[in-house]
Amino acid sequence: MTETPLLEVSNVTKRFGGLTANADVSLTVARGEILGLIGPNGAGKSTLFNAIAGAFPIDAGSIRFDGHDITSLPCPARCALGIARTFQVPRSFDSMSVVENVLVGALTRRPKTRAARHAAHEVLDFVGLGSRAEASAGELTPPEKRRLEMARALATEPKLMLLDEVMTGLTPSEAREGVELIRRVRDQGITVIMVEHVMEIVMPLIDRAVVLELGRVLAEGTPKEIVADPRVIAAYLGDRHRAA
Numbered sequence: 632m633t634e635t636p637l638l639e640v641s642n643v644t645k646r647f648g649g650l651t652a653n654a655d656v657s658l659t660v661a662r663g664e665i666l667g668l669i670g671p672n673g674a675g676k677s678t679l680f681n682a683i684a685g686a687f688p689i690d691a692g693s694i695r696f697d698g699h700d701i702t703s704l705p706c707p708a709r710c711a712l713g714i715a716r717t718f719q720v721p722r723s724f725d726s727m728s729v730v731e732n733v734l735v736g737a738l739t740r741r742p743k744t745r746a747a748r749h750a751a752h753e754v755l756d757f758v759g760l761g762s763r764a765e766a767s768a769g770e771l772t773p774p775e776k777r778r779l780e781m782a783r784a785l786a787t788e789p790k791l792m793l794l795d796e797v798m799t800g801l802t803p804s805e806a807r808e809g810v811e812l813i814r815r816v817r818d819q820g821i822t823v824i825m826v827e828h829v830m831e832i833v834m835p836l837i838d839r840a841v842v843l844e845l846g847r848v849l850a851e852g853t854p855k856e857i858v859a860d861p862r863v864i865a866a867y868l869g870d871r872h873r874a875a
């Protein structure tokens with residue numbers, strides 16, 4: 632018997648005024664999978680993340696997560712069920728310390744501050760920011776800020792992480808470390824959906840990709856299938872992909 636997917640997005644449509652940002656989008660994500668969500672600028676990737684995270688109501692369709700219909704649930708209820716996300720532009724509280732930023736996430740699972748603080752330090756060690764725990768978040772370098780963004784999400788102990796362009800602005804060696812971190816996140820049993828434009832990074836990391844174009848699913852498949860798909864090459868990859 633096949634296992635029920637962790638996430639089932641069915642026929643989701645989201646409009647902003649006259650613009651349809653997601654049009655009848657359906658996809659499933661299996662437990663433990665790393666799914667890449669790719670496509671040109673404006674294809675609707677962030678909108679789909681927002682729809683899954685519950686940032687706004689959708690106009691049509693439904694979303695099931697871990698056996699629950701979450702279509703009408705607000706963000707905090709989805710977080711409680713195990714959905715966490717990072718943002719394209721990191722959203723840390725710069726006047727607070729690094730560990731306090733992570734504490735905000737940890738307190739969602741552990742109401743006692745002491746236990747939450749302990750969990751926050753563990754998460755910081757996991758993402759490689761242990762030595763920066765007491766620094767002000769505003770002092771972090773851009774790659775450190777990306778790690779903090781991951782730590783804040785991980786501290787909510789998610790089953791599903793939505794990673795929105797976490798590699799943007801990183802040098803190749805920082806990006807390699809980022810890839811390693813995402814692999815370790817998955818090894819913890821956390822399912823990952825990632826939006827990423829840098830194909831050299833994303834293709835070797837993901838198990839499967841869904842390609843969006845103009846709000847619709849253009850193609851889905853393994854990285855090998857996707858890079859060979861003429862529709863995807865025409866709409867998005869062009870000469871972007873170089874021997875992933």
Ligand SMILES: Nc1ncnc2c1ncn2[C@@H]1O[C@H](COP(=O)(O)OP(=O)(O)OP(=O)(O)O)[C@@H](O)[C@H]1O
Nearest residue numbers: 647650651652670671672673674675676677678679
């Ligand atoms: N809050 C909003 N209000 C109005 N239009 C929006 C809103 N959010 C997104 N859009 C529009 O919806 C479409 C899809 O945008 P979205 O940000 O989801 O694309 P994307 O694939 O994430 O793009 P990128 O790769 O540039 O981040 C775009 O035309 C965008 O301008």
